[in-house]
Amino acid sequence: MNEKENQSELLNHLHELQNSHPQQYITEEALNQTTQKFGLTKAEVYGVVSYYSMFSLKPRGKYIIRICQSPVCHLMGSQSLTEFLKQKLGVAVGETTNDGIFTIEHTECLGQCGKAPSMMVNKDVFTELSIDKLETLIEKLKTEAK
């Protein structure tokens, strides 16, 4: 296997570990298991995990809300959506609510610039967002999480 294939297998493995954890993060145990499986040092695996923003070493919420911060969404008001979310959920970007339901994160362009501002909630993309739309979605997700 060449280096590129190894890297790709490592990333897939880390994705699987993260996705299979109910709190959507890579645990210390998972890091250790990865070092053994791939014959890497802990620092090497840690380097990969911290390089890619899609990986987390902290427990995250059931719903990870990723607001696009790229230029078009930024121009179309993604900053005020972020401010609204921070206020509504009482957490900063990168943090998880105490009830473990929501985590707020930022993301780069989601390829939905024509329908900006956009965001993802887990694997679903939402576009043409407004504060009203966002508030309705948050309430719906809160109800579903119970």
Ligand code: FES
């Ligand atoms: S800039 Fe936000 S989807 Fe492209």
